[in-house]
Each structure stands twice: as C-alpha cells, then as structure tokens.
Amino acid sequence: MNARQRVLSAIGCATCLVLLSGFSCSKPQSGQVTVMMRHSAFVPDKVVVTEGTLVTWINDDSEPHTVTAVGAFDSGPIAPNGGRWTWVAALPGTFTYKSLIQPDMTGTITVVPSTPTGL
Secondary structure, three states: OOHHHHHHHHHHHHHHHHHHOOOOOOOOEOOEEEEEEEOOEEEOOEEEEEOOOEEEEEEOOOOOEOOEEOOOEEOOOEOOOOEEEEEEOOOOEEEEEEOOOOOOOEEEEEEEOOOOOOO
C-alpha cells in the first residue's frame, strides 16, 4: 500500500468513526418538541433544543414510564397508551434521562442558549 492509499484509508476510517459515534450537525429545535415512548425506547433518544422550548414526552407504550434526570427533572409515572408530560427547557446543559420503571430506557436532551433576536 503506497502513502496515498494509506492516507485515504485513514480518512475513510476516521469518517466511519465520526458517523458511528452519533455525530450530528442538526440545528437545535425550538418552540415545541415531542419525544415518543415506543417499544420501551425514547424516540428520538437524542434531542437538541434551545432554551425555552416546550418538550412533551408521550407514552405510546402499554406500560407506564418516567422521564427522570436525577437532580434536573422527574415526571413521575406517565400513564401508558397516550399519557404525557411536558417540561420547559429552561437551563442550558446536557441532561441524560431514563425511565425509573425501565432503567435501560435512556435518552439525552441538550439545551443550548437561545440567540437574542437582532444580532
């Protein structure tokens, strides 16, 4: 393998690692965002929102779940088959949350500062 092939191979490997790591260039959502609880998973399981966004979790499963980020928020049990809980993303930061009823059910919400208008 010549030097050019090694460089191209290294670039290809690095690109794959970035893509597999969940890297996302998506723009933060604002206003209102919905996260579903389906098949014992949060869908989507990673959300980026701006400060002040209203986030609603809807339980579409047949069993109750919670949305709990210890020290940040806790929904308490959310009823199955359409129960919902809403939270205002007021503080910037990244919050990993889970269902206390099914602890392997996890998600992440990242709250970024909102940009003042007129800038």
